[in-house]
Amino acid sequence: MPLARVIAVVSQKGGAGKTTVTMQLGGGFHALGASVVLVDLDPQESAYRWAEAAPLLDSELQLDVRKMSGLELIKHIGDLQREAEYVILDTPPSIHHPSTLAALAVAHLAVIPAVPSPTDLWSTLAVERLILTRMEHSYRLHGCILPNRVQNTALATDVLELLHEFTLPILDAMLCQRNAYPQSAVIGASVFQLASGADAAQKEVAQLIAAVLKQLGEN
Ligand SMILES: Nc1ncnc2c1ncn2[C@@H]1O[C@H](COP(=O)(O)OP(=O)(O)O)[C@@H](O)[C@H]1O
Ligand SMILES: [Mg+2]
Numbered sequence: 001m002p003l004a005r006v007i008a009v010v011s012q013k014g015g016a017g018k019t020t021v022t023m024q025l026g027g028g029f030h031a032l033g034a035s036v037v038l039v040d041l042d043p044q045e046s047a048y049r050w051a052e053a054a055p056l057l058d059s060e061l062q063l064d065v066r067k068m069s070g071l072e073l074i075k076h077i078g079d080l081q082r083e084a085e086y087v088i089l090d091t092p093p094s095i096h097h098p099s100t101l102a103a104l105a106v107a108h109l110a111v112i113p114a115v116p117s118p119t120d121l122w123s124t125l126a127v128e129r130l131i132l133t134r135m136e137h138s139y140r141l142h143g144c145i146l147p148n149r150v151q152n153t154a155l156a157t158d159v160l161e162l163l164h165e166f167t168l169p170i171l172d173a174m175l176c177q178r179n180a181y182p183q184s185a186v187i188g189a190s191v192f193q194l195a196s197g198a199d200a201a202q203k204e205v206a207q208l209i210a211a212v213l214k215q216l217g218e219n
Pocket of ligand 2 (some may be wrong): 018019020046047
């Protein structure tokens with residue numbers, strides 16, 4: 001089996017959707033039949049706690065989430081890459097945190113969730129600058145932006161505004177503001193495990209997976 005591809009989910013602010021995107025990526029790859037390990041590098045352990053809500057689910061549906069420091073990640077990344085096909089890293093809400101820098105040191109792809117509002121845009125531009133700098137020092141790192149919490153009513157203008165501001169590619173996918181995302185946290189899984197009413201969110205996550213695979217050059 002080839003070594004796993006490593007995806008880091010990064011943003012400067014809390015609330016942009018890192019943990020949400022991490023868990024949906026995990027559920028989305030799992031739904032495709034791929035093996036996934038999630039690594040929670042955030043000292044607040046939100047991905048880890050999210051997954052802890054899952055004992056209600058069949059064990060095969062539970063996402064495998066490990067807590068680690070940046071140093072532990074660097075030490076164990078080779079083993080993790082032999083264990084699964086995709087390793088997804090949830091990071092602390094600071095681009096200067098050692099764990100975020102460790103994640104970028106081992107990742108093939110950095111996904112930056114960006115809420116299309118003026119204040120969030122500023123912090124996303126700062127993340128982008130860091131990723132662009134890191135890309136100059138890494139032969140394998142690529143970065144991309146994922147519009148998140150997009151409000152249906154303002155969809156077109158919000159996303160157009162985003163497109164103009166960034167140098168990194170905008171993913172050919174977006175997550176709208178939907179109840180299905182916080183609901184899936186309650187059951188410790190992704191929108192694919194929600195019983196009903198999650199069709200639109202499932203479609204978005206499937207599109208997200210396709211767009212991520214394209215960025216990884218695997219489509
Ligand atoms: N697309 C979305 N639709 C609705 N709520 C969302 C969406 N993305 C994130 N949220 C909510 O926003 C809050 C912050 O998201 P979270 O993933 O925890 O961000 P971060 O990990 O970057 O701090 C959570 O309550 C989460 O449920
Ligand atoms: Mg988080």
